[in-house]
Amino acid sequence: MKKLLAVLLACAMVLTLAGCGGSEEKSDFDPIAEFGSDTLYVFNWGEYIGENTIENFEKKYNVTVKYNTFDSNEEMYTALLGGDVYDIIVPSDYMVERLIKEEMIQPLDLEALTNIGNIADGLKSPSYDPDHTYSIPYFQGSVGIAYDTTKVTREELEAEGWNILLNEKYKGQIFVYDADRDNFLPALKALGYSANTTNDDEINAAYNWLLKQAETMEPSYGTDEINDEMINGNYALAIVYSGAAAYIMSENEDIEYYEPFQGTNVWSDAMCIPSNAKSPKLALAWINFNLEKDVAIDNSTYVGYTSGHQEALEELSQGEFAGISAYTPRVGYELDETYKDDNNLKAKLAELWVKVKAAK
Amino acid sequence: MQKLKKFFSSSFVWLVMLFFYLPIFYVMVFSFNESKSLTRFTGFSLKWYQKMFETRTIREAIYYTVVIAVLATVISTVIGTVTAIGLSKSKKILRDVVLQVNDIPMMNPDIVTAIGFMLLFSSLNLEKGFWTILLSHIVFCIPYVILSVMPRLRQLDDNLAEAALDLGCTPIQALTMVIIPQLKSAIISGALIAFTMSFDDFVISFFTSGPGISTIAIYVYSSIKRINPTINALSTIIVLIVTVVLIVVNVVPMIKERKKRVAQ
Numbered sequence: 001m002k003k004l005l006a007v008l009l010a011c012a013m014v015l016t017l018a019g020c021g022g023s024e025e026k027s028d029f030d031p032i033a034e035f036g037s038d039t040l041y042v043f044n045w046g047e048y049i050g051e052n053t054i055e056n057f058e059k060k061y062n063v064t065v066k067y068n069t070f071d072s073n074e075e076m077y078t079a080l081l082g083g084d085v086y087d088i089i090v091p092s093d094y095m096v097e098r099l100i101k102e103e104m105i106q107p108l109d110l111e112a113l114t115n116i117g118n119i120a121d122g123l124k125s126p127s128y129d130p131d132h133t134y135s136i137p138y139f140q141g142s143v144g145i146a147y148d149t150t151k152v153t154r155e156e157l158e159a160e161g162w163n164i165l166l167n168e169k170y171k172g173q174i175f176v177y178d179a180d181r182d183n184f185l186p187a188l189k190a191l192g193y194s195a196n197t198t199n200d201d202e203i204n205a206a207y208n209w210l211l212k213q214a215e216t217m218e219p220s221y222g223t224d225e226i227n228d229e230m231i232n233g234n235y236a237l238a239i240v241y242s243g244a245a246a247y248i249m250s251e252n253e254d255i256e257y258y259e260p261f262q263g264t265n266v267w268s269d270a271m272c273i274p275s276n277a278k279s280p281k282l283a284l285a286w287i288n289f290n291l292e293k294d295v296a297i298d299n300s301t302y303v304g305y306t307s308g309h310q311e312a313l314e315e316l317s318q319g320e321f322a323g324i325s326a327y328t329p330r331v332g333y334e335l336d337e338t339y340k341d342d343n344n345l346k347a348k349l350a351e352l353w354v355k356v357k358a359a360k
Numbered sequence: 361m362q363k364l365k366k367f368f369s370s371s372f373v374w375l376v377m378l379f380f381y382l383p384i385f386y387v388m389v390f391s392f393n394e395s396k397s398l399t400r401f402t403g404f405s406l407k408w409y410q411k412m413f414e415t416r417t418i419r420e421a422i423y424y425t426v427v428i429a430v431l432a433t434v435i436s437t438v439i440g441t442v443t444a445i446g447l448s449k450s451k452k453i454l455r456d457v458v459l460q461v462n463d464i465p466m467m468n469p470d471i472v473t474a475i476g477f478m479l480l481f482s483s484l485n486l487e488k489g490f491w492t493i494l495l496s497h498i499v500f501c502i503p504y505v506i507l508s509v510m511p512r513l514r515q516l517d518d519n520l521a522e523a524a525l526d527l528g529c530t531p532i533q534a535l536t537m538v539i540i541p542q543l544k545s546a547i548i549s550g551a552l553i554a555f556t557m558s559f560d561d562f563v564i565s566f567f568t569s570g571p572g573i574s575t576i577a578i579y580v581y582s583s584i585k586r587i588n589p590t591i592n593a594l595s596t597i598i599v600l601i602v603t604v605v606l607i608v609v610n611v612v613p614m615i616k617e618r619k620k621r622v623a624q
Binding site: 051 | 395396397398399400411414415416417478482485487488569570571572573574579581582583584588
């Protein structure tokens with residue numbers, strides 16, 4: 001018993017020491033005087049920040065960052081409702097819209113954000129928060145088709161767009177992304193409807209489109225396993241996020257990325273400060289810090305998603321991600337849309353999607 | 361015929377072992393992968409181990425997981441053991457009721473317990489974090505300790521404590537020098553169960569954690585969308601630690617036994 005305890009305590013002590021190892025000399029900066037706080041609570045997606053960003057911020061401002069991660073917008077939303085207090089959160093577009101509606105995030109002091117001019121061109125006026133009153137973009141991307149150039153030609157894709165996913169030539173060779181709303185996106189767009197439609201006839205038409213796909217195309221449904229499958233050349237066509245496509249393309253030269261002419265979903269994740277934040281001033285400093293070019297480059301290089309920072313985006317598309325078209329998503333295309341916050345639509349689509357999968 | 365039977369029964373055992381260990385082996389192999397892929401082995405590299413130790417969020421998650429597991433184990437073992445000893449001396453009706461109540465948290469699905477904790481902490485306006493996780497871990501570990509210690513207590517002679525007192529022990533001495541040593545093996549197995557329950561708990565930690573704290577399980581869960589072999593490296597280390605602990609726990613008594621025999 002004692003021995004076991006000793007072993008366990010020894011483990012704990014080693015870890016404690018390891019935990020303390022990172023404390024190097026700090027700057028003379030006095031965060032209390034400047035920001036009224038020296039601890040920042042950040043709530044971000046998993047694996048969604050550069051390797052050194054947190055340490056660099058801590059050193060620069062002589063503060064401690066407490067960093068938590070989440071896996072979905074809904075998970076983050078529930079945590080906020082449950083009373084968790086954070087200074088920075090990074091919700092996606094439609095969730096920003098909901099948080100604004102419910103007054104759960106606070107207006108930003110844009111004067112304090114000296115780097116605000118660096119926001120990427122495509123994100124200068126996002127539909128969910130046109131003036132950046134509440135949110136500053138962090139990463140962005142689109143949904144598109146990753147295709148294997150040894151099996152599919154660009155001409156075919158440009159001729160058919162999303163409808164290539166109904167082309168029986170590729171029966172058994174397509175991979176459909178199984179995430180809410182993204183699964184209905186190809187159908188709605190192929191039929192010329194809005195991805196935010198509330199019209200039941202349009203939704204039903206899209207449902208029938210997907211049923212046809214399920215019955216005739218032998219599609220595979222799934223999520224991130226597609227990365228390896230595409231790299232290994234196991235499918236001809238796959239619906240993917242641009243960030244995932246960029247990774248696939250860097251591993252397999254035969255893969256290209258195409259955003260259909262019927263339009264697609266463009267998304268962005270943005271930094272916000274919750275209404276109940278304890279250190280809003282320090283949170284502003286964090287946002288401004290992430291709008292610095294070097295920091296944005298660090299973040300984007302590590303994460304592999306498209307930066308919300310214009311210069312970082314330009315530099316990386318010439319450097320780290322040169323030749324990888326998926327890194328620079330289409331900007332300002334009229335038919336591209338951002339999802340609107342709509343729980344009814346979401347529930348309806350989820351219900352129909354179950355039936356689609358059952359029909360396969 | 362006999363041979364065939366033997367062949368089948370032994371191959372069955374091997375098959376079961378294969379099913380047990382193949383996934384773990386698979387995870388370990390890919391922790392050494394050179395690329396980010398989890399299904400395609402491109403070459404040997406230790407970079408994911410390096411990354412694991414360099415990433416502060418992972419280090420913190422490991423740290424909190426171990427600290428919480430150790431504290432929860434120690435505290436719940438003490439409370440559980442004392443409760444069991446107390447119960448063994450109390451009225452039958454009280455003992456039966458408490459033991460029945462003790463079973464409920466173990467039978468209850470984790471998710472119900474977890475949401476219960478979350479709502480309780482919210483309604484008490486407790487800020488969720490280290491202490492709420494620790495408290496809930498202690499609470500869900502105690503029943504396992506009681507369950508493990510109780511049967512051994514039943515086997516003890518009721519008069520043991522009185523005999524000790526008769527022979528000049530103070531009550532505390534009777535407890536620590538007579539009763540506890542008799543219960544040692546049961547306490548250790550209870551503590552081990554508590555440790556593993558706390559160490560790999562996800563559901564309850566998830567619902568009781570708050571800003572600034574996460575455990576290994578929570579970290580793995582929230583990274584699942586952009587998973588990479590660091591998770592494998594982390595899992596490999598955990599498997600190694602668990603293996604070492606199990607070997608120590610099993611081998612040390614064996615060595616002691618042998619020494620005793622040699623001495624005799």
